[in-house]
Amino acid sequence: MSPYSIHVPAPPPERRGHLPFDSIGDIEVTSRWIERGGRPWIPITGEIHYSRLPRERWSQVLGHARAGGLNSIATYVFWAAHEPEPGRFDWSGNLDLRAFVELAAAHGLDVVVRLGPWAHGEYRNGGFPDWLLDRNLKPRTNDPAYLDLVRALYAETIAQLRGLTHAEGGPIIAAQVDNELYDQPEHLAALRELAEELGLRVPVWTATGWGGAQVPDTLLPVFGAYADGFWEETTTEWPAFAPIHFRYSATRDDVSVGADLREALDGVAAGAAADRADVPFVTCELGGGMHVAYHRRPLVSPEDVAAVALAKLGSGSAWQGYYMYAGGTQRTGPHGTEQESQATWYPNDVPALSYDFHAPIGEHGQIRPHHHALRRQHLWLAADGHRLARMASHVGGGSDEPAELRWAVRSDGHSGYLFATTYQPPKRPLAAQPGVQFSVQFDDVTVTVPTVPVDLPAGRSVVWPLRYPLTPDLELRSATAQLLTRIADAAGDLVVLAATDGIPVEITLGDGTAVPLPTPPGPDCFIDLAGVRLLILDDTSANRLYRLELGPAGHGGLDRFGGERLVLANTAVYAEGGDIVARLETAEAEVSVLIGDAWRTWTLTDSAAGHVLLLADLRLDGGPSPLPTPPTPAPTPPRAPTT
Template sequence: MSNPVFTLARAAILLLASSLCFISNADSQILVDASAPYLQPALSSFQTGAARTPGGHTLGLNQRFITRDDKPWLPVMGEFHFSRVPASEWEEELLKMKSAGVDVVSTYVIWLHHEEIEGQFDWSGDRDLRRFAQLCEKHHLKLYVRIGPWVHGEVRNGGFPDWLLSKGPTRVNDPVYLSYVTKFYDAIGQQLNGLYWKDGGPVIGIQLENEYSNRAPGGGAAHILELKRLALAAGMDVPFYSVTGWDRATIPQDAVLPVFGGYPDAPWDASPKDLPPNEVYSFRFHGRVAGNMGAMGAATATALNPASEDTPFLTAEVGGGIEDTYHRRPIISSDDVAAIFPTLLGSGVNLYGLYMFQGGGNPEGKLSTLQESQATGYPNDLPIKSYDFQAPLGEFGEERASFRKFKLVNYFLNAFGDQLAPMTPHAPDVLPKDRADVSIPRLAVRSQDDRGFLFVNNYLRGTAMPARHDFQVKIKLPGGDLLLPNRPVDVPSGAYFIWPFNMELGGVHLRYSTAQLFTRLHAPETFVFFCIPGIRCELSFADESGLAIHSTGGQVLRANGSVTITNLKTASETILSLQGSGTKPVRVLVLSENDAENAWKVRLSDKEHLLITPQQFFTSDDQITLNSDGDLRFRMTLFPAVKTAPSASSRLTVKQQANDSTELSTSLKLIQPQLTITQIRKARDVPAVKIGPPPSWRDQGVPEAPAGATFVDDAAQWRIKLGLEPLLGLSNLFLQVDYTGDIARLKYGNHLIDDNFFNGTPWRIGMKRLLDSNEAGDLQLEILPLRTDSPVFLEGAVRKTLPPTGQIDQLHSIHLVPQYQLTLRTTP
């Protein structure tokens, strides 16, 4: 890096030429009044279960936030359905989640997966809940278990075994039903015995039921309380019990915690067209329930005044993606889900729960397929196998762009969540009139006394937000007004971010930053930020006595009691060295957003570093693993620099950089797996889709997925043959299918490997689990034609590629993508 070092002497010279730039336009300012005295949170009436470990560690909560060892804690929770992923892959996927900043893993225990045949419980193999919990414990991940008994989760009967439905009423205090629930809960309790928080284990919470609003005799709050009693009787004594808080939820006060969420689209909606602007991109100043979470009835609003609320604002189902249904197939971008972070955190959320974080696939059923379908009385048709959910970690473990986007905020919450958690939200003086109003900037402040964070979202899925010119926020604080930033900036369409203000950085006072706070490293103390593309990148510090600043980039301006490092390059890193009078030196590393997305915290020889790489990443205590799809070249940068490169599975080329970093690179041997494709049958004409009956809460029916016989009769078919030892030298091998049609299926003999509802994106299937199971013979690909008059929702850009009439089944390309792997040791 060749940028000059700006000293304070040069800053004084620059000040004269720049002083006029500090004049702001008061008419363009947005006002947020956060001047009211800070109120400490009151105790909650919720009574925790056993909340102390044998070692004395505690979990608790008050009306505003969760506590860990009596200190504020703002955890990140990610959903991972263990029975939808092969057990052989659990550990690696958990390590990926942990590497991306997830603190708590949540999981459904799906009754149908464990007792499909009455009286025959199966907790073996991919259904081994105890082993999954033990892996969470091994890697210091906490576990939140969602035990139902009805879970939904896009599962057949909402997770109920077929046989249970013949026994009588369900989801009420019916003696017969409760007798079976008792057995199921007892079986779960045995699986988790000795693994609860009170035992020093990972299990910290239990969710009872799901989307429950039944107020019939034997239902309502009495039923939730009975389920909690049964869970306790089965040994499930944990700090936290919760229920979902939408769909007119039944929430017994003092006994359970309501949790909330929101999704970027609504695949349960009957519309075959684009949906109106979604409220998840708006701040929730008047309620905790998302409009698109109230699919089955009016939502129960819960006021957001933290001083008067009895429980913290907790979430469990913030969309990490969305599952395509047969009738509605949206494509979810990484921005679609990452832009929800500032709106919910700015609204006061103090547990960020992502659903799903890890995609999966339905296990084999002994008696039937296990997915939700209209044929079984449910409102939507889902793929038989795939539950990919367009999640940050896909069905086969692939890391998507959202994995990196989420990490940007997860790392921030890991490092600074204890500061954010006590802070209360404040709305600006002018709000958009509704979720579709794009004329008013969307923002919120959370603060405690004079310090806090500004949350801004200028992104709305499906709508181009206007750029915000001359953007500046005036925050009224108890200690006086703050302009953020000093000089107005332009906020591009599609930008979203979190800016800190009045924050102590190791004894140096940061007035504000238009770079987003990312994480911190220790020894030496380093605070890491990243610039927001299209916005002037600057950090402003209080010009306290003796403050010395050295910067490797930008301009250093001193005026009106502040020192501002401005015009930092947004495409390269900058290092600031700061030291106040009588304080230890502090470093600030400012990255580009792209480098921050590629930056991961690692420990090498027990010292913290950032490892910046475009490759897929995860780490354990003793090893760093990098995966590369199709590219045999591995490139990475370590900050701070290392004198000696870590040992690796391939010899590394080492290059020391002037900016206290070390570049490492290597190339692996080229591997070109062989693939032979032969078409064995062309498609036939398919009938028009049928429209199913509407459920009571939806005003119209939606297209039904074609029956299996339609595939037998009408689908185009290809034979796929892999070469010998296709996985040799690889960590995985992906079959990528680029096609246009209605539904595609990959089979091995009569065994369905995976299926896909066409939405316009390539379909990728991981071959490792198939090859590891010795199913290495010829595969069969089937593509059912899509009638262009089929009233299913496809994104507009995809719909435009279809012919105006007729049907289409095109296999555009099919090829193998080898996944190369490089490992590095974290200790000598």
Template structure:
């Protein structure tokens, strides 16, 4: 890692007049904020044995009586090796996640009638215990219908074959009662009221079915069964999109949105998605892939002023579906955050934050959603990668580095933001397809607020917003920013503060994004901001105009109780390297391109491949110690920690064992009337390669990743006749952690790649769709295969 660069910015203070002829974007935020209402929601026990409280009013969540705007991330315990849970939950905490959510897939625990399986990778009790140890709260999504791209939505075959589901049929509800009782037993002693981390449960999923014994009646019946099973929790939620139906007041709706629709049938680019456009009149995003069709508006529309705006399924990636294989960019995801927060979201929930793999059922039965089992979509049998910020084996994806600064912002400033009302500008886009009108909003309460802006839309270049200034009318006066008009480039998105209190120093505005506040001991109080690419960083302070020295690292802006108050300004690249960790009892900034987190009181540093393990820490650790660790103070703020790289990467022997045959034509059909995954017999035409592992295991490696770069239709990796993983080609490199499979040194794996036909009616992003030569009808190619070690060092502070 390069040493942190000298940070530069001009800091301005005082009343700054707008430049003449600016294209001023105006917004009136003078109206008072409505008083939150309480008592409407029928919540469970809100107080823990220690006297901690968790509640909700009509606008936001409250923790210990204070407004709380947390970040929630989905991680499916039964789709991950239990041996990885502890480290991965700690990684999620380090990334700024406050709550981990997980489905309980019924057919993962009771695939056949009779006893339930809660052992090994299905041990819900242990997973929740480890989440608590990592400092995470937990929301358990109970089902019984979960979807989650699982077979029959997670309901076992023997239930689907025998009786009506998703309603109050007595036989079905008898089995649901047993399921809920089992889940309740797993969570015993781990609920909030017991001092545990479980603060909420979700009932059913994407439920918009009406009729006798359905609709509100069914959700009410499920809640009664949850309570009967002992699941008395502060929050009961249901998904609020696609015309959902529920008993108002008994549950709280949660919302979501995705930057593309892999469940769509189009083989072309989709129109601009509303997840990149601010919403001022509704909380309900567009199509989120519900399996049933709504015929009228749902309860969430009429509940808007009674319940807080909570999110559960904002996609930090997308699932792979056979007919549509969207590969999103990190900016496609990160640009959603200012939009959703600026639209009023007061709990930001991701689905999925951590990828996984489906377990294989009895006799090798796939437990995935498929057209063969009557599902709407075809998904891989095993892979549930989801392009998630943390991959199935804990890999850090580039999108994670874009999201972390927003999470840290919410951790320090979310309590203020939660109380703020959404304000609509004088001019806003008429619809998501309007790419010309600037996209922005303000959330404010009194004279304080935050300005949200987005100039990024997936697959659609946005015009530069030239000579732009903002004029925000607040009760105490108008704030105009920046001091002179600026051009806001295509792809820019940001959050800027208005009248932010920096520990007693009044910041009228900044054209940089607040990230975190750190008590840096002898250095005083440090407020960390990130610059917006291409826009000068201005800080308007109350007591005159000051220009700070451009080479100073900590830029002092005032004092508080005799202590310095400073600003640390990061470039966008530096902000992406930042993690905020509590090490040795002190909150510290850790900059690294690799993974960093804390476990057992030690700083963990993990990297992939031969490169050195490196991090820069502020404030410095007193006496960091680890085998092979080199420590250096670079003459400035940063303490450099370096462990030398390892160039002895394990060698993989690759040989062709079978050339591809002529793949059969891809057929259309199923409930969607679109391309369906080829039948199993089609894989007789797959090209195959032998992948021989080295005879000696990689010394000192925590894991070894098999990385495959292929072009084709579907890839599968086998050990003997056992499929280890599978993958739909979409241009993304495929990585598989081998440790979990306990393979013997020198073992031989087999890769099979079903050819992708040139006429296949599937969507692949233009940047990754193969360019078929004239006369070429199909492709099955292995462009690269290698092994990468995963190295980890634990540093005692």
């Protein structure tokens, strides 16, 4: 068959200065990307709720998040947790927002503060205190009585953040106002004005834009994408919205996220927002997993999470934001558990305690496979995100027809990345694609990859570099392996690529020279080229690769290896104070550090590591569990004014 063919011209120039965001510090928002320090930058943000984690576990979770390739975290400020009684604010213990932000900075992470006042987050009343809803006012509007209470909340919150914004040399780069508010653009604009009046200055202001939300021009609309949803009906096999997130598309909106609340509380169906060319494609809720409800308990797999994230990059995302990245535990208050429930007029009954969300980092610190699968993508974005951000997305193929190959190219007109996928969840799998070959037409040359057609196995997502600059004089014309990272050490520049199981690795240089592999892909597959080395890892090793900042002399025998190093570990690790901290889930694990072209390996042992059986063969004394109640709320929603 003929190669799949697409022409990728240079994208139009970005627009600057047209958005009402100040270039605070070195961060600027253009029409196509976020810029930092004068060059495009792709933020990688994971949602972590400080108030749902024990304070003593904050550092461990943030350390794993940084090692997972995040460069920022986002967190909700739940009003009910901080002002349980009118005028009495609590910022102690695991409610210490300031300490959490400072600790994130110590781990090298920027922070996005989701200010509320309404948050949702499966919190009772969406995070509103009960006493607020007992007052004669109209919440989530510009009702002066409501805004007076919000002013007090914002003033207390902003006081906690004083000195920690990006403009002040701190980690806070962005703030979100409210959440999933779709019909009050004047109120959203007023919330930003109020926060700025109280002294909060950040380079980026956001509001959730899904479901056709009316977002004012003073806020950047941000979007989400979930592989499944607990809010769907019990009888739904797979939500109608989910399939689009596994293929490449210019559509940013998802009309399903938050639609259950909108329909239940307001009786209004969600509509789709028009895609805007004046703002970059920003996400804040790529599903890092999925919560469960008593009426519906979807299982989102690690493969689902990684495939959706990669599909959004292929579709043009300029900001990868995950919800959740680390699970936690629902808080308890004067009314008991603070979870969303039908008892508080919401559609869903969710667990009274667990907010695990099947996230990459679990409720109790478990490290799951998607932590590793996503890290591969994040390593790549850290190494070449400044180039990828400039590249526009061109969809070559991929409708809702499952037999059609799904593929796209992101390109700046001269170079790019080719995305292709045969992955969709097992409930609706895609078939393998035989004899696959692509012809990508740049303005000055056509690149055919691979040079000989290959079979693309089922259940794979690939990203292949096109015309990647290895040195000023040497180009990687194409490769059927994914770029992982690029690092410089005493031996020179090293470019690391990852093979995909079932797909032969083909490396072609700019002059058409095919580069043979000296060994099968793996930790020892080094290739010496003029001015640069390549390392081609196998799929398993790629999932074990970290890039960590190791410390100066006196740190655990690593004194000779200070600075950024590539680390291979068959257990979860992170860096803290220059040391490697390992989470052992088995009695023995190996950690290797790359020095030149050789790996130095340590074997870690702990006979106590592993799983401990706590309880087994539990039986219910009270008979069978009650049937779940369908997601239909009580007739008096909390958004209505009360007297």
